[in-house]
Amino acid sequence: MRGEMIYQYFFQMLDIKGIAWEWLFADKKGQHHIHQRANSMGYEWVWRCDDDAIPEPNVLERLYYYANGVDNNIGAVGGSVLTPPYMPDTSKVTGKIDNIDSEPNIQWGKIERAKQVEHLHCSFLYRAGVCDYNLGLSRVAHREETLFTYGLHQKGYEILVVPNAVTWHMKNPEGGIRSETKQELYEHDEQIFRNILRYRDKTIVVLNCGLGDHIVFSHVLPSIPNAEVFTCYPEVVPGKSIAQAHQIFGDIDPWNIYKKMDQWKWKDSLENAYRKMYL
Amino acid sequence: MIIIAPYAQKLRTGNLNPKNYPYWKELIEQIKEPIIQVGVEGETQLVPDFRKNLPILELRTLLKECRIWISIDSFIQHLGWDEGKKGIVLWGPSDPLIFGHPENINLLKDRSCLVENQFIWWEATEHKNDRFVKPKEVLKYLEE
Numbered sequence: 001m002r003g004e005m006i007y008q009y010f011f012q013m014l015d016i017k018g019i020a021w022e023w024l025f026a027d028k029k030g031q032h033h034i035h036q037r038a039n040s041m042g043y044e045w046v047w048r049c050d051d052d053a054i055p056e057p058n059v060l061e062r063l064y065y066y067a068n069g070v071d072n073n074i075g076a077v078g079g080s081v082l083t084p085p086y087m088p089d090t091s092k093v094t095g096k097i098d099n100i101d102s103e104p105n106i107q108w109g110k111i112e113r114a115k116q117v118e119h120l121h122c123s124f125l126y127r128a129g130v131c132d133y134n135l136g137l138s139r140v141a142h143r144e145e146t147l148f149t150y151g152l153h154q155k156g157y158e159i160l161v162v163p164n165a166v167t168w169h170m171k172n173p174e175g176g177i178r179s180e181t182k183q184e185l186y187e188h189d190e191q192i193f194r195n196i197l198r199y200r201d202k203t204i205v206v207l208n209c210g211l212g213d214h215i216v217f218s219h220v221l222p223s224i225p226n227a228e229v230f231t232c233y234p235e236v237v238p239g240k241s242i243a244q245a246h247q248i249f250g251d252i253d254p255w256n257i258y259k260k261m262d263q264w265k266w267k268d269s270l271e272n273a274y275r276k277m278y279l
Numbered sequence: 280m281i282i283i284a285p286y287a288q289k290l291r292t293g294n295l296n297p298k299n300y301p302y303w304k305e306l307i308e309q310i311k312e313p314i315i316q317v318g319v320e321g322e323t324q325l326v327p328d329f330r331k332n333l334p335i336l337e338l339r340t341l342l343k344e345c346r347i348w349i350s351i352d353s354f355i356q357h358l359g360w361d362e363g364k365k366g367i368v369l370w371g372p373s374d375p376l377i378f379g380h381p382e383n384i385n386l387l388k389d390r391s392c393l394v395e396n397q398f399i400w401w402e403a404t405e406h407k408n409d410r411f412v413k414p415k416e417v418l419k420y421l422e423e
Contacts, residue, residue, distance in 0.1 A: 210288070212354030212378075215361050235335055261377075262398035270378055 030139035035148075039128050040263060046128045048145075053081065053123050055167040062165035063125035066114065075131075075157025076149050078124035079165025081107045095119065095161065097150055097197065106161050114162045119150040123167045129263065131155055134192065136250020140182075142189035147196060154200065192250040199248070202228040203278060206245045206255035207237060213257065213270065220274040227278075280313045281421075282341055282348035282366075284355035286322045290402050297394075297404040298352045300369040306349075306414035310421065315341065317355065342366075347421065352378055359383065367420055371410040373397060384420050386412045 014021045026034035038046050045067060047060055063077045090109030093099075095117025105121040122145055131151040137144055153159050205227050207214055214236040221227060221237065229239030230252075245252050253259060260266075261273050285303050287296040300306075303325055307314060316329040317338060333341070335358070342348060342359050348366035350356045352373045359366040360380040367384045368375065372394040375385040387393075392410040 210354060212357040215354060215357040218361070258398045262396070266377065266398075269376070269380075 028139070030137065030141040030144075032133045032135060032137055032141040032144045035144070036133040036135060039126075039133060041128075043128045045125055047125045049123045049167070050169065052171060053167050053169045055123070056165075059165045059167055060125070062162060066160055066162045067125050067127070069158075069160075071158075073156070073158050074127065075152030075155070075159055076120055076124045076126035077160045077162055078107055078120040078122070079162055079167060080109065080111045081122045081167045081169050082110075083108065083169040083171055095159075097146075097153075097200070100146070111161050111163045111165075114160055117159050117161055118153045119146045120159060120161070121145055122169065124149065126152065127157060130157065132251075132254040134196075134249070134251050135253060136192060136246075137189045138185035140185045140189060142186045143193040144189075147193060150196075189250075192248075195248045199228060202226050204249070204255070205229045205239070205278060206242070206249075206252045207231045207233075207239075208242050208245070208252055208255065209257060211236065216270050217274050219271055220278065223275070224278050280315060280345050281310060282345045282355075283307070283314055283316050283325070284318060284348065284350040284353055285316065285325060286318055287351055287353045287401070289321070292402045294402065295406040297372045297401055297406040297410075299406065300351050300371070300411055301406075301408040302411065302414050306417055309414060309418055312346070315345070317341065349417065349421070356380070356383060367417060369411060369417065371407075372401075372404055386416060386420065388412045 011021060024034060024037060035048060038048070045064070047063065049055060059079055062079065066077045067074045086108065088104045088109050090104055090106045091112060093103045093106040093109070095106045095115065097118045100119070106115070106117055107121050126149070131148060133144060134147050149159050203224050203226055205224065207217060207230065209232065211233050214231065214233045218237050221229070229237055230242055230245035231237045231239035232242055242252070255277075257270070257273055257277060260277055264273070264276070266273055283303070285300065287298040290296050307325055314326045314328065316324065316326045317333060318329070318331060320331050338355070338358060339362055342362045342364045345364070348355065348359050348364065349369065350359070350366060351369050351371070356366065356368045356379065360382055365383060367386060368379060370379070370385060370387040371392060374393050374397050375387055377397055379385045388411055394404050
């Protein structure tokens with residue numbers, strides 16, 4: 001990248017305009033790892049955009065306009081992401097997760113009006129620090145955007161697609177995840193995706209922590225609706241094993257209460273931290 | 280009868296857990312009641328009656344029967360709280376406002392003794408004796 005003139009010009013342009021920038025590498029673990037870093041850096045909003053996508057000049061302004069909607073409950077906003085020559089008619093697409101196998105993604109077509117959906121596919125502005133990327137996905141990170149935005153939806157935030165915010169996706173057939181040909185990686189990620197959908201009506205609880213933490217959590221459990229518990233100490237909090245949680249969800253770090261308290265700069269009690277996480 | 284739970288979980292580094300109270304021997308010498316120590320195999324025995332690796336249910340029974348319990352910041356302080364049995368917790372680097380329960384007697388020398396990041400692995404924290412209250416402070420609450 002350093003040798004490519006277009007990037008040199010790009011970063012010079014940012015410098016001239018007084019826009020601070022930082023370049024971080026993803027350590028070849030997959031794009032979801034670098035997205036999670038951006039997600040947890042303390043920003044309120046993050047605009048994620050593929051390196052082979054070209055947003056029209058008004059896109060960020062449009063997404064941000066809708067992100068700051070009247071009810072302050074927006075989780076993510078995306079516009080059309082067009083990959084010529086493929087441009088399906090998405091005017092009747094619902095964007096509901098239940099229809100993911102039967103309809104094209106709404107962002108693939110021209111979006112004529114703002115609409116609430118349950119997940120996005122590519123290039124969107126999102127509320128950072130609310131929901132984690134699933135780092136249990138393989139390096140191809142298949143379904144990562146869908147899982148991430150659906151996670152925001154499950155946390156009660158609105159996911160929107162909006163008109164007049166077009167990004168052109170000049171899909172490069174090589175490089176990044178498209179250089180990856182191992183079918184088993186895609187199958188692994190697809191299995192995690194299907195498992196998460198299977199549990200979507202439950203409140204997943206993963207207690208990968210100490211005995212004392214389980215005792216404290218046991219006071220919160222009765223308030224949690226429809227809990228499905230994975231536990232280290234079933235004699236204190238009954239449930240399935242942590243190994244099963246790993247197998248089903250791929251990554252159990254989003255349920256690490258200590259990481260969450262660190263992220264939240266927590267000063268209140270452990271019991272209330274559990275309440276914040278699960279209620 | 281008094282229950283004591285002197286030790287936190289052993290660290291993977293083999294170093295002393297920074298939450299461990301350094302003055303147990305001095306404290307025990309000044310207690311004139313029968314003491315039962317609870318803990319796990321491999322911990323140092325401080326009193327003649329040391330009960331190791333007890334199941335949770337037996338620990339709950341013991342906690343119900345004791346006059347009071349004394350613990351460092353380990354799961355016993357949560358179990359005592361869960362049982363509704365008041366006890367004394369000897370705090371060092373961890374924060375009783377986060378990990379403790381107001382129903383217990385939480386003895387913290389000073390909030391300046393707390394480590395800044397409460398959520399890192401304890402392996403990263405050095406054990407320091409001067410983070411803890413002295414036995415005479417504990418005895419005042421024990422005699423109440």
